[in-house]
Amino acid sequence: MKKTLLALSLLLSSLLLSCDKNEEEFFVNEDAATFAEIGSIDIGDVGAAEISAYDPQTKRLFVVNNSTVNKIDVIDFADPSNMKVIGSISMTPYGGAVNSVAVSNGKVAAAIEASDKQANGKVAVFNTSDYKEVKVITVGALPDMITYSPDGNLILTANEGEPNATYTNDPVGSISIIAVNNNYAVTTIDFAGFATQQTALMAKGLRIFGLNATFAKDIEPEYIAVSDDSKTAWVTLQENNAIAKLNLETKTITSILPLGFKDYDVDGNTVDISDRDNAVALGKWRVKGMYQPDAIAFIQHAGIPYLFTANEGDAREYDAFAEIKRVSALKLDATAFPNATDFIKAEKAGRLNVTTTLGDTDGDGDYDFLYSLGARSFSVWNGNDGALVFDSKNELDTKVIAASLYDDTRSDDKSIEPEGITIGTVGNKKVAFVGMERVDAVAVYDVTIPTNPVFLQILKCGDAPEGVLFIPAKNSPTQKSLLVVSSENDGVIKVYKPNTL
Numbered sequence: 001m002k003k004t005l006l007a008l009s010l011l012l013s014s015l016l017l018s019c020d021k022n023e024e025e026f027f028v029n030e031d032a033a034t035f036a037e038i039g040s041i042d043i044g045d046v047g048a049a050e051i052s053a054y055d056p057q058t059k060r061l062f063v064v065n066n067s068t069v070n071k072i073d074v075i076d077f078a079d080p081s082n083m084k085v086i087g088s089i090s091m092t093p094y095g096g097a098v099n100s101v102a103v104s105n106g107k108v109a110a111a112i113e114a115s116d117k118q119a120n121g122k123v124a125v126f127n128t129s130d131y132k133e134v135k136v137i138t139v140g141a142l143p144d145m146i147t148y149s150p151d152g153n154l155i156l157t158a159n160e161g162e163p164n165a166t167y168t169n170d171p172v173g174s175i176s177i178i179a180v181n182n183n184y185a186v187t188t189i190d191f192a193g194f195a196t197q198q199t200a201l202m203a204k205g206l207r208i209f210g211l212n213a214t215f216a217k218d219i220e221p222e223y224i225a226v227s228d229d230s231k232t233a234w235v236t237l238q239e240n241n242a243i244a245k246l247n248l249e250t251k252t253i254t255s256i257l258p259l260g261f262k263d264y265d266v267d268g269n270t271v272d273i274s275d276r277d278n279a280v281a282l283g284k285w286r287v288k289g290m291y292q293p294d295a296i297a298f299i300q301h302a303g304i305p306y307l308f309t310a311n312e313g314d315a316r317e318y319d320a321f322a323e324i325k326r327v328s329a330l331k332l333d334a335t336a337f338p339n340a341t342d343f344i345k346a347e348k349a350g351r352l353n354v355t356t357t358l359g360d361t362d363g364d365g366d367y368d369f370l371y372s373l374g375a376r377s378f379s380v381w382n383g384n385d386g387a388l389v390f391d392s393k394n395e396l397d398t399k400v401i402a403a404s405l406y407d408d409t410r411s412d413d414k415s416i417e418p419e420g421i422t423i424g425t426v427g428n429k430k431v432a433f434v435g436m437e438r439v440d441a442v443a444v445y446d447v448t449i450p451t452n453p454v455f456l457q458i459l460k461c462g463d464a465p466e467g468v469l470f471i472p473a474k475n476s477p478t479q480k481s482l483l484v485v486s487s488e489n490d491g492v493i494k495v496y497k498p499n500t501l
Contacts, residue, residue, distance in 0.1 A: 026474035030481055032426040033456040034499040035444060039081040041493050043073050048491030051467040052484050053103040055128040056475040060086075062108045062128070063486060063493065064467075066097045072110060074131070078477050080495040089131050094124050102155070104148035104180075107134060111143035111157050118142075118169045123157060123178060123186075135184045140174035145223045149230035153180050154248060158221035158235055159188070167211040167320040173219040175235055175244075177251050187251045191244070192216040194256055205258035207241045207290070209357040211321040219244075225298040227305060227383075234307055234383060236293045238314050243296070243307065243386060257386025262289040262375045268393040271376060272411040276346040280401055280408050282394060285349055286337065289313075289375040290358075295468075297423045298383070299430055299450060305383030306450040308432055310418040313374020315355065324353045324373070326412075331366040351412040376415040378434050380450050389451045400439050403458045410438045423447060424470030426481045426498055431456070433483055435465035442468060442485055461494050462487025 043049055048067035054077065055062065061075040061083070070091035076084045091098045091112055100111040106128050113121045121143040125134040140159030147156055155178040163170035174190040194201070195215035198208055210218040222238040226248070233246040243257045264271050270282040293309030300306070315324045328350035332340045344350040352372055359367040376397060380390035396416050400406045410417065420435030432453065434443040440463055445453040467486035476482050483496040 028473045028480055029501040030427040030498040031501050032429045032431045032446060032498055035459055035483055035496040037494055038497050039083055039495040041083040042491050043085060044491035046489055049486040049493050050488045051100045052469050052486045053101045053108060054471050055103045057106045058128045059477045060128060062101050062103060064098050064101055067491060070097050072098060072101060080482060089126055094122050099144050100146040102146045102148050104152040109146055109155050111146035113142050118164055118171050123155060137178055137184050137186050139176035140188050141171035147224050149226045150228055151230040155180060156224050156233060158224050160220045165319040167318055170210060170213055170217045172216040173221050175221055189253060190216045191219040191253060201256055201258055205241055205260035223295045225296040227298060228300055234296060236296045238292050238294055239316060241290045241292050259291040264289060270394055273349055273352045274347050275409050275412040276351055280406055287370045287372055289372050291375045291379060294419045295421045297421050299423050301450050307381040307383045308421050308423060309379050310421040310434055311375035311377050311379055312417055312419045313414045315373055323355045323357050325356050326350060327352045327354055327370060333366045333368045336368045353413050374414040378418055378421060390453060396443055399443060399455060399458055405439045405441050407438050420465060420468035422468045422470045424472055433468050433470060435468040437464045459496055461485040462492030463489035
C-alpha cells in the first residue's frame with residue numbers, strides 16, 4: 001500500500017511539474033505598453049473587414065466580408081507579417097449578410113441574418129480545415145454577434161431583432177444558446193418575462209421607447225461576454241441602455257441591469273459638443289449621456305466578475321420613427337435653461353444630437369434635461385449587481401486629442417465612438433484594447449486592477465475599427481501576444497505585437 005501511495009505521489013508531482021513547465025513555456029515577459037504594427041492586409045472596401053476570429057489549429061484568420069458578396073474570407077496567418085487570403089466561404093446559401101464569426105476546437109461559427117432582416121437568422125458551422133459545413137441552426141431575428149463559451153460547449157448569439165423601416169414588423173430581441181455536444185440543439189429566449197418590471201427598470205435608466213413596441217420587441221441584444229467557467233453570460237442591450245445577465249446552466253435571463261446616465265456638467269466629464277466652434281474645446285454642459293454600450297468583455301478579479309463596456313451609443317432612425325434631433329430644434333425649459341438663446345447657438349450646444357424620448361420630466365412639452373447618445377468612454381461594472389465601479393470619463397477624448405487624431409466633425413454626435421473592446425493577458429498584466437470607430441485608433445489600458453485602469457498607449461489603425469481581437473501567446477503562430485484590428489470602412493486588417501522584456 002505504501003509503495004502504491006508513493007508511486008501515485010511521484011506521478012502527481014511529475015504531472016504538476018509538467019503543468020508548471022508548460023505554463024512557463026507559454027509565459028512571455030512582454031511590455032504591454034509597446035504594441036507596434038507588424039503586418040497589414042487590405043481585403044476590400046466598405047464592409048470588407050468587420051469581425052475576425054483566429055483558429056490556432058490551422059493558423060488561419062476568418063474574417064467577415066460583406067463588401068461585394070456576403071462571405072467569410074480565410075487568411076493564412078502563419079506569418080502575421082505576410083498575410084494572404086487563401087479562400088472564402090460563401091454565405092449566399094444561408095441568407096443575407098454575415099455579421100459575426102467565432103472559432104473553437106477547429107470549427108468556425110457564423111451569425112447570418114435572413115434576407116428579410118425581420119425573419120429568423122441562422123448560425124452556420126464549418127470546419128476550419130476544409131470549410132465543409134458541419135451544421136446549420138435557426139436562431140432569432142438578426143443575429144448580430146456570436147461567441148463560443150470558453151469551454152467550447154456552447155455557441156451564443158445576440159439576436160437584435162430590429163424593426164423594418166415602417167415599424168410594422170418588429171421582431172422580439174432574443175438570445176440563442178446552442179449546445180454543441182447535443183447535436184447543436186438550440187434554445188432561444190426573449191425578455192417577455194420582464195414586462196411586469198418595466199416601470200421599475202425604466203426608473204433606473206432602462207429605455208423602452210419603440211413605436212407601439214411591446215417590452216419584448218423593444219429589447220435589442222447587441223454583444224455577449226461569458227464568464228471563465230462558462231456558467232454565466234452578460235449581454236449588452238445597446239438601444240435600451242442596459243445589460244442582461246444570463247444563467248447558462250438553466251438557459252434563463254436572470255436580471256436586467258439598467259446603466260443610468262453620465263453627467264457632462266461635472267469635473268472630469270467635460271466634452272466638446274460642437275462641430276462648428278472651430279476648436280477642440282472640452283467644457284461642462286447641462287447634458288447627460290446614455291451609456292448604450294456596444295461591445296462587452298469580462299474578467300474575474302478577487303472573486304468579483306467585472307464587465308468592461310465600450311459606450312458607443314446608438315439611435316433608432318427609421319422612416320416611421322426617428323428619435324434624435326439637434327438641441328437647436330427643441331423647446332427648452334426656461335427655468336432649466338435660462339440662457340437658452342446663447343445655449344442653442346451652433347458654436348455652443350445647438351448642434352448636439354440628443355434623443356427626444358427623454359428629458360421632458362414634467363410633461364409640459366419642453367425639455368428640462370438633455371440626453372445625448374453614448375458616453376464617449378469605456379466603463380467597468382460589477383457583474384453581480386450592475387454597479388458602476390469605473391468610467392474613463394473624458395480620458396479617451398484627451399488622449400486622442402493629444403495624439404492629434406481627434407475628429408472635430410464628430411463632436412456634435414458621439415465623438416470618438418468607442419465600439420469594440422477585448423481583454424487579454426500580456427506578460428503578467430491584464431490588458432484592455434478599446435477600438436474607437438470615428439478616430440481610427442485603439443486605446444490600450446492596463447486593467448490588472450479592474451477598478452483602476454491605467455492608460456498605456458494609442459494605436460493607429462484602419463478606417464472605422466470594428467473587430468478588436470486578442471490572440472494570447474500560447475495560441476499565437478509566433479508564440480507572442482498579438483492584437484488584430486479589422487476595419488470596416490477600408491477593409492484593412494492590422495496586426496500588432498508588444499516588445500519582449
